[in-house]
Amino acid sequence: MNQLRVFWTFFRLGAMNELAYRVNFFTQIFQAIMSLVLALGGLAVVFNQTDSLAGWYPTELIALVGIYLLVGGLINLMIQPSMQRFMEDIRMGTLDFMILKPEDAQFLVSVRQIEIWKLIDIVMGLAVLVVALVRLGTQLGVVEAISFGIALLAGATIVYSFWMMLATCAFWFVKTENILVIFQSMYQAGRWPITIYPGWLQMMLTFLVPIAFAVTVPAQALTGRLTGQTLLLAVLVAVVLFALARWFWRYGIRFYAGASA
């Protein structure tokens, strides 16, 4: 309960900070439209030449694009900015202020920086998803909807835990900004179902940088492609990674020395 209130406070702070710069709203809308055009334009060109891509039909891939934008929006809304600030704090020694507060410090560093304009990406992703779902018509059953929800939650947890662990590395290696670049350049691969990639790349996109769980698995759930095993695996990986990230944070923070002391 208290954590929800803290989250809401940070959210309001983020909103108040950004509402001072209202033109950014339009820049962000423009950026979101551009990434939408890029993704859908690519699909249009490809499906101009073929009816299905590795068994995926156009509408299903539009749904995938929706999820891609939605998850990307979630990452850019909170996970990435918070983690960047967390690493910056370790570097500058200002993490002191987080540790001193009477709330779980891992929770605090995870929700602290919220870029509210990225809500636009989330809304746009949802809109694309809804359009795709309407066009898919009656194929969506209750089972698919529920497993989609579970898969999305598991995917978000996996991405968060992954980021958290990478950011925690900053306790030892102070300069870790490049990790962001690796994630961002690999996230692009999620715009297409990862089943089309060669096996080694699929493995990398599943276990090294968990884009498969974040984007492809929820899309599979939505289009009735997901087996119970994969869903179970996603949930299992989510739980394990989350616990691992927690443990790693607790271990890492012992090495935090501050910078001012």
Add this chain to the structure above:
Amino acid sequence: MIRTLSEVYAAQLRTSLAVQFQYRASLAIWMIGRVLQPLIYLVVWTTVARARGGDVNGYGEADFAAYYIMQMVVTQATFSWIMWEYDYIIRSGQFNFKLLRPIHPIHADVADNLAYKLLTVVILIPAVFFLAWLFPPTFNPQVWSITAGVFAIVLAFLLRFTIDWTLAMCALWTSRVRAINQTYELTLIFLSGYFAPLAVMPVWIQNIANFLPFRWIIAFPIELTLGRLTPMETLLGFGMQLFWLAVAQVALSLVWRAGVKQYSAVGS
């Protein structure tokens, strides 16, 4: 004049090499995206080719492989980050230092860009072999087309750099150039042959592409090097490159003259 200029280039190149070498780990990591992007497109089009029984408008699997390997090379040779850089240095007032130099700032930027390309060749070459090993390409090298291809890449670099640099000057008028940069990148992706060979693009896109400079930056050097063009098409391509380069140079000098007057330094 030429002598001074070449001395300036040599000096700037040395400095840039030394500076950028300090960031060698970052350079390697930035290359991940540059290798992954063509790889993604290649996989997508290979899948399409297979679904259609091996051929999309004259491109088979191995042709796509060759195309995207060359796409990686040409993109790496021609791209610049200058628009993002000027966005920052103009907003923060660091542009002042560039203005103080007794020579047009574009020369330092070209040398800086070349230094980056020289350093990343070390990663680019293994990446070419890596992709070629994963996706065996068709490659029947012809001496004339490869020689001409090298010139085409040089001209493509000059053309793209001139356009990039001209657009970078937009930052002198507005502090929100990101929208411009993104529109430009999007146009480039679809109209240059970056996303896919123009032959597999819808006809209306091909028609638009004919009237714009972008296909002469990416698609032309690729197709030429791969020996897909006739001598006549090659001559036309060089002609278009030179034509657009002249246009872009004129635009650059106009924008530059107007822009510098417009600039009010921040932070003095």
